[in-house]
Amino acid sequence: MSYAGLLVEKSGPLSLIQDFGRFGLAHIGVTQGGPVDDYAYSWANHLLGNVVNCAAIEITLGNACFVALHNCHLAICGGDLNAKVDSEPISNWSDFTLKKGQKLQFGVAKNGLRSYLAVKGGFDIAQHLGSASTVTRESLGGYDSNGGALKAGDILPFFPHNLPKHKPRLMTFRFKPDYNLPIKLRVIEGYQNEDFDEDARQAFYSNAFTISPDSNRMGYRLEGNKIKPPYEGVLSEGIALGSIQVPNDGNPIVLLNDHQTIGGYPKFGCVARIDLPRLAQAKPGQKVNFVKGDRQGLQEVWCQWAQFFGY
Amino acid sequence: MHKEKFSISLISECSIFIKFDENISENAVGELARNIKDTLASIIMNVVPSYQTILIDYLPFRINEKDLVHKLHQMIRQFDTQSLSLVQPNHITIPVYYSEETALDLSRFQDRGLSLDALISLHTQAEYAVSAIGFAPGFAFLSDVDTQLHMPRLATPRTRVPAGSVGIADSKTAVYPSDSPGGWNIIGRSPLPLFSDTPPFIPFEVGDKVTFNAISKQKFIELGGVL
Numbered sequence: 001m002s003y004a005g006l007l008v009e010k011s012g013p014l015s016l017i018q019d020f021g022r023f024g025l026a027h028i029g030v031t032q033g034g035p036v037d038d039y040a041y042s043w044a045n046h047l048l049g050n051v052v053n054c055a056a057i058e059i060t061l062g063n064a065c066f067v068a069l070h071n072c073h074l075a076i077c078g079g080d081l082n083a084k085v086d087s088e089p090i091s092n093w094s095d096f097t098l099k100k101g102q103k104l105q106f107g108v109a110k111n112g113l114r115s116y117l118a119v120k121g122g123f124d125i126a127q128h129l130g131s132a133s134t135v136t137r138e139s140l141g142g143y144d145s146n147g148g149a150l151k152a153g154d155i156l157p158f159f160p161h162n163l164p165k166h167k168p169r170l171m172t173f174r175f176k177p178d179y180n181l182p183i184k185l186r187v188i189e190g191y192q193n194e195d196f197d198e199d200a201r202q203a204f205y206s207n208a209f210t211i212s213p214d215s216n217r218m219g220y221r222l223e224g225n226k227i228k229p230p231y232e233g234v235l236s237e238g239i240a241l242g243s244i245q246v247p248n249d250g251n252p253i254v255l256l257n258d259h260q261t262i263g264g265y266p267k268f269g270c271v272a273r274i275d276l277p278r279l280a281q282a283k284p285g286q287k288v289n290f291v292k293g294d295r296q297g298l299q300e301v302w303c304q305w306a307q308f309f310g311y
Numbered sequence: 312m313h314k315e316k317f318s319i320s321l322i323s324e325c326s327i328f329i330k331f332d333e334n335i336s337e338n339a340v341g342e343l344a345r346n347i348k349d350t351l352a353s354i355i356m357n358v359v360p361s362y363q364t365i366l367i368d369y370l371p372f373r374i375n376e377k378d379l380v381h382k383l384h385q386m387i388r389q390f391d392t393q394s395l396s397l398v399q400p401n402h403i404t405i406p407v408y409y410s411e412e413t414a415l416d417l418s419r420f421q422d423r424g425l426s427l428d429a430l431i432s433l434h435t436q437a438e439y440a441v442s443a444i445g446f447a448p449g450f451a452f453l454s455d456v457d458t459q460l461h462m463p464r465l466a467t468p469r470t471r472v473p474a475g476s477v478g479i480a481d482s483k484t485a486v487y488p489s490d491s492p493g494g495w496n497i498i499g500r501s502p503l504p505l506f507s508d509t510p511p512f513i514p515f516e517v518g519d520k521v522t523f524n525a526i527s528k529q530k531f532i533e534l535g536g537v538l
Contacts, residue, residue: 023356023357024356024357025357025448025512026357026358026359026366026368027344027348027357027358027359027360027444027516027517028444028448028449028512028513028516029444029445029446029447029448029449029450030448030512032356032357128508129508129512137447138447138448139489140448188322188323188324190320190321190322190323190328191322191328235361235362235363235364235443236361236362236443236445236446236452237328237361237362237364237366238328238359238360238361238364238365238366239366240322240323240325240326240328240366240368241323241326241368242323260445260446260447261359261444261445262359262361262443262444262445262446263445269322269323270322270323270326272323272324273323273324273325295321295323295324298324299324299325299371299376302324302325302371303324303371303372306370306372307372311370311372
């Protein structure tokens with residue numbers, strides 16, 4: 001039973017409940033959802049001693065405001081959206097407390113795009129097909145169990161807990177990404193990679209792409225270099241997270257958490273899992289470069305990360 | 312199964328892709344995918360069969376990729392297409408109200424000289440195989456419609472296709488489980504709910520067989536259909 005809650009006073013353009021994601025149902029067309037920056041999401045839960053699947057809020061672009069209806073222990077990680085408690089700035093990548101009646105406000109994004117707000121013990125949101133993650137396109141999960149974003153007036157329940165006696169934990173700087181740095185994504189070549197011709201490979205690796213405004217949790221569209229696909233399509237096949245598909249217009253799309261489970265565009269490979277958060281925090285207009293990655297090395301790093309957070 | 316009939320490739324840190332040659336049946340791909348999912352449940356996040364492929368998302372910190380590839384090779388080689396004949400695919404019949412008011416793209420077929428009756432007859436006479444499920448939850452790609460029914464997707468997709476709509480795109484047919492945007496040629500509407508919130512969520516799996524039968528407007532309403 002939950003007796004405590006956080007009131008959404010202002011939801012901002014897109015605030016979504018996300019837990020680790022919805023797994024085991026891709027064979028019936030249900031996508032994974034979950035935090036597009038799983039690194040920041042995982043840190044937010046980790047700073048509170050939560051297990052990795054505790055539901056948190058993914059706040060995109062800021063302009064959101066929450067009021068504590070009860071005392072609570074929270075953490076924010078990810079994009080810096082100028083968070084303030086009762087007008088006093090608070091540190092990003094840290095935990096903090098709200099006393100009953102205090103107000104947490106997010107301004108505009110100054111580094112990155114999305115902030116993760118976690119509460120001790122997680123928000124108590126009903127699971128829908130095994131997960132609380134909000135996938136709007138599939139009408140699954142979220143506060144309304146119908147894929148809806150948070151809206152003003154929603155009261156997000158959490159389990160009552162005592163406030164910590166320790167000072168806020170701040171992450172050391174070497175773990176904090178700077179989302180404004182140039183983005184270089186490592187690519188694990190696969191799928192139809194070998195069928196792309198030399199000109200297409202050259203164009204893919206040698207020049208920077210620009211992130212299109214038409215980018216979202218399903219995928220990031222990249223413009224600026226036309227990559228000629230080897231053919232128009234293949235019979236639909238399973239899509240792995242981070243797949244780089246190249247439709248006939250030559251503008252690659254990197255698929256993120258809300259991607260369709262199968263698709264028929266030729267694919268150049270997959271962006272490394274540990275690099276996807278950098279892309280997911282990027283804004284339209286930012287530049288992206290690709291570099292060929294080493295699967296085994298990237299796998300090793302991803303495994304360390306996964307085990308540290310307890311995936 | 313013989314070794315030369317498939318390839319296994321490592322496509323990311325945590326995904327493995329199996330591709331079979333074109334002689335493999337939907338039933339075999341579906342059954343194999345279910346075997347893999349059941350046998351390796353503790354290390355696997357998702358198994359997605361689609362046409363002649365299977366995508367496996369797994370946890371590389373629970374199993375070495377070499378060991379997993381070895382296991383998959385063994386499972387596929389031991390998978391006996393003979394024993395598959397013992398596994399009968401499910402057969403589902405989907406009622407459809409084909410009519411002027413529900414076949415939103417009837418004119419595209421009429422332009423080719425196909426009447427509504429001819430369309431109904433061609434669409435209901437075939438038995439289809441579920442080749443893949445995706446695009447949206449529970450959206451099943453059924454193979455293949457009669458060549459006279461082959462029709463390219465709409466140049467401009469509809470922003471909203473009503474739930475239950477039965478469509479054709481190229482050689483495939485499908486039912487939209489919920490309201491969604493879509494570019495398939497709509498030829499009728501089924502009153503059956505095809506996606507629910509409780510397991511097994513949808514009435515079919517890859518490899519199952521599907522037929523359609525034509526129903527009247529009255530029957531469509533009786534079965535809960537909405538116009």
